[in-house]
Amino acid sequence: MNLLSEVQYIKGVGPSRAKLLRSLGINTVMDLLHFFPRRYLDLTPLNFEQGHDDSVGAFPCIVADYGYEVLTRSRMRIVKIPVTDGRRKGSAVFFNQPYMKDAFKPGDKLVLIGKIRKNYGEYEILNPEWQKFEKTDYVDYARICPVYPLTKGLTQKIMRKIIKSVLQDPLEVDEVLPQSVLKEYRLMPKASALRNIHFPESWEKLTKAQERFAFEELLLFQLAMMITRRHLMGEKRKNTYKDFDLKPFLKNLPFSLTEGQKKVIKEIISDLKSDRIMNRLIQGDVGSGKTVVASIALYLAVKNGYQGAFMVPTEILSIQHGATLKKFLNPHGIKVEVLKGDMPKAVKEQILCDLEKGRIDVVVGTHALIQENVKFYRLGMVVTDEQHRFGVRQREALVKKGYYPDVLVMSATPIPRTLALTIYSDLDISVIDTMPRGRQKVDTYVVDESMRTRVYKFMESEIKKGNQAYVVCPAVEESDIGLSSVEEIGRELQDTFPHLRIGILHGKMKTEEKDRIMKDFYDKKIDVLVATTVVEVGVDVPSATLIVVENAERFGLAQLHQLRGRVGRSDLKSYCVLISGSKDMGVKARLNFMMKTHNGFEIAQKDLELRGPGEFLGVKQHGMPEFKFASLIKDLKLLETTKTLADEIIEKDLLSTHEYKGLKRTLEDKFKIV
Ligand SMILES: Nc1ncnc2c1ncn2[C@@H]1O[C@H](COP(=O)(O)OP(=O)(O)OP(=O)(O)O)[C@@H](O)[C@H]1O
Numbered sequence: 001m002n003l004l005s006e007v008q009y010i011k012g013v014g015p016s017r018a019k020l021l022r023s024l025g026i027n028t029v030m031d032l033l034h035f036f037p038r039r040y041l042d043l044t045p046l047n048f049e050q051g052h053d054d055s056v057g058a059f060p061c062i063v064a065d066y067g068y069e070v071l072t073r074s075r076m077r078i079v080k081i082p083v084t085d086g087r088r089k090g091s092a093v094f095f096n097q098p099y100m101k102d103a104f105k106p107g108d109k110l111v112l113i114g115k116i117r118k119n120y121g122e123y124e125i126l127n128p129e130w131q132k133f134e135k136t137d138y139v140d141y142a143r144i145c146p147v148y149p150l151t152k153g154l155t156q157k158i159m160r161k162i163i164k165s166v167l168q169d170p171l172e173v174d175e176v177l178p179q180s181v182l183k184e185y186r187l188m189p190k191a192s193a194l195r196n197i198h199f200p201e202s203w204e205k206l207t208k209a210q211e212r213f214a215f216e217e218l219l220l221f222q223l224a225m226m227i228t229r230r231h232l233m234g235e236k237r238k239n240t241y242k243d244f245d246l247k248p249f250l251k252n253l254p255f256s257l258t259e260g261q262k263k264v265i266k267e268i269i270s271d272l273k274s275d276r277i278m279n280r281l282i283q284g285d286v287g288s289g290k291t292v293v294a295s296i297a298l299y300l301a302v303k304n305g306y307q308g309a310f311m312v313p314t315e316i317l318s319i320q321h322g323a324t325l326k327k328f329l330n331p332h333g334i335k336v337e338v339l340k341g342d343m344p345k346a347v348k349e350q351i352l353c354d355l356e357k358g359r360i361d362v363v364v365g366t367h368a369l370i371q372e373n374v375k376f377y378r379l380g381m382v383v384t385d386e387q388h389r390f391g392v393r394q395r396e397a398l399v400k401k402g403y404y405p406d407v408l409v410m411s412a413t414p415i416p417r418t419l420a421l422t423i424y425s426d427l428d429i430s431v432i433d434t435m436p437r438g439r440q441k442v443d444t445y446v447v448d449e450s451m452r453t454r455v456y457k458f459m460e461s462e463i464k465k466g467n468q469a470y471v472v473c474p475a476v477e478e479s480d481i482g483l484s485s486v487e488e489i490g491r492e493l494q495d496t497f498p499h500l501r502i503g504i505l506h507g508k509m510k511t512e513e514k515d516r517i518m519k520d521f522y523d524k525k526i527d528v529l530v531a532t533t534v535v536e537v538g539v540d541v542p543s544a545t546l547i548v549v550e551n552a553e554r555f556g557l558a559q560l561h562q563l564r565g566r567v568g569r570s571d572l573k574s575y576c577v578l579i580s581g582s583k584d585m586g587v588k589a590r591l592n593f594m595m596k597t598h599n600g601f602e603i604a605q606k607d608l609e610l611r612g613p614g615e616f617l618g619v620k621q622h623g624m625p626e627f628k629f630a631s632l633i634k635d636l637k638l639l640e641t642t643k644t645l646a647d648e649i650i651e652k653d654l655l656s657t658h659e660y661k662g663l664k665r666t667l668e669d670k671f672k673i674v
Contacts, residue, residue: 091123
């Protein structure tokens with residue numbers, strides 16, 4: 001049968017079933033073959049005793065007597081068919097299917113597929129799928145049976161039959177992957193992978209088939225991203241960078257760089273020396289010192305005649321990073337300005353004009369920096385500090401404006417490598433893998449409400465030592481859903497400790513007010529900052545040594561780690577207290593994980609496993625790739641392998657060779673590129 005034939009012409013389909021299949025997106029034989037099972041049943045034949053509660057099993061048996069109907073106490077009609085597995089007695093039980101009473105006669109041989117349970121000493125198989133067979137036939141019955149995601153009107157039985165009938169003929173499918181790739185990575189060829197994905201000959205073969213499809217899926221994805229990137233950023237750089245002397249900058253730095261920082265700076269410099277535009281992601285645990293690295297990139301850009309832009313996720317951060325950059329860059333004659341949303345019009349216009357004329361070297365601001373009508377004189381370096389956000393669109397916006405700047409993306413929180421490789425697959429990845437010297441691990445405690453008074457007493461003693469503290473609450477105002485709020489806790493603390501200077505901060509406040517509070521906290525005019533998660537990302541106040549998180553159960557692990565990262569940013573001993581009244585064992589285990597683990601990448605991985613990629617990244621991301629076979633949680637090795645291969649394919653321009661024809665065509669069909 002031709003793969004492009006319509007499904008209607010498959011044996012046993014016909015117009016009405018074809019319509020149902022079409023509603024599942026299946027038009028052709030090819031579509032049908034690519035309609036993959038959702039899961040599989042293990043149909044290794046079992047006797048009644050071998051069945052497990054709550055798991056589906058396959059039970060070959062013989063009908064022992066005629067079926068009969070029973071009315072339950074809740075007036076439900078059930079049909080029972082007495083059966084035996086040869087040794088024990090049991091029944092097949094059908095709910096609300098009175099016609100099943102006469103479906104079988106004594107002596108019929110059946111295989112019943114369903115969950116088994118023991119009811120008053122007798123085995124019952126509930127609402128089973130069933131198949132009549134002669135004992136010898138059972139050998140032919142698939143041991144590993146596919147379960148498809150279906151629609152009303154189609155049953156598993158019908159679907160299996162249709163697909164089986166297609167698979168009976170030799171499959172003339174085009175192989176997508178080149179023979180050399182199949183051989184090198186020991187992948188199952190497409191035709192047998194298709195057979196085994198539907199009717200696996202063994203569990204091992206099923207795994208091999210799944211691996212093959214995952215490989216294909218990831219390779220195609222990586223190639224598509226790389227080709228898009230080449231279109232987008234593939235401009236050859238003009239190689240105008242001549243000055244790589246960092247001595248003056250480093251001399252002015254109050255500390256020496258860590259090994260991790262040095263390594264990443266080397267990678268940046270090698271990008272700037274190469275003939276391709278830089279697209280690099282910098283990852284690092286909280287407090288690993290990403291900002292200095294970004295400053296160095298901006299320093300080099302300005303030294304070589306370019307302007308730089310630093311985009312940050314919140315206004316609070318734009319002020320903080322603005323101040324840091326001024327401190328690092330002003331002494332070298334580099335002019336830095338912060339562009340804020342609600343600046344007086346005249347000031348803003350002056351900055352915009354100076355930028356366009358090239359009188360400002362580095363501008364810091366939120367993403368509005370590139371969305372608004374901001375024009376540059378000679379933009380050469382864009383640093384974006386991202387909070388799990390795609391930079392692609394922003395980078396695209398810049399390219400559309402006619403700039404082809406080098407791009408450095410800083411990921412504000414550690415993200416597991418599988419996710420980094422996919423959502424940032426258009427970037428090269430650098431990791432700062434060492435922490436500044438003298439950092440101690442932040443002691444972390446999980447406590448319940450009864451400890452609150454003690455925790456706050458401890459806070460008082462920290463402040464007496466000259467340190468500062470954060471209290472993070474999930475809500476802004478008091479409400480009836482029982483969450484601690486910034487306003488309520490702020491008031492309570494002020495009443496209990498009248499001598500402490502308490503400040504509150506949340507997203508609903510005016511920018512001006514936020515600025516003032518944040519500045520007071522930086523300047524140590526505030527001892528305790530009671531805030532929502534606006535302080536979550538990037539806020540850097542080295543003398544803060546305690547963070548208390550109220551209703552800690554409300555936060556994800558990665559977020560808690562990010563919050564904890566607000567303390568322990570100097571050599572002062574720091575503490576994190578997670579307050580939670582939750583009795584849920586799962587929640588407790590999750591919070592306890594924070595006490596044991598301090599490595600952000602490990603925590604992020606755990607968070608990803610617990611919540612899945614969508615939740616981990618926060619709101620459901622548009623454009624987040626959805627893979628059928630590959631797992632963003634587990635398939636790190638496969639991701640790395642396919643990335644290396646994709647690199648090689650692009651580098652050597654293999655897609656234009658005869659051997660890679662299939663791959664090229666699939667890319668064109670699936671992603672409309674190449
Ligand atoms: N090599 C270093 N030695 C000592 N201190 C350093 C070093 N590098 C950075 N710091 C300091 O460590 C603190 C954290 O640095 P930075 O704010 O750049 O971290 P980050 O990686 O951006 O952290 P986060 O992700 O939490 O925002 C800052 O106060 C910074 O001045």
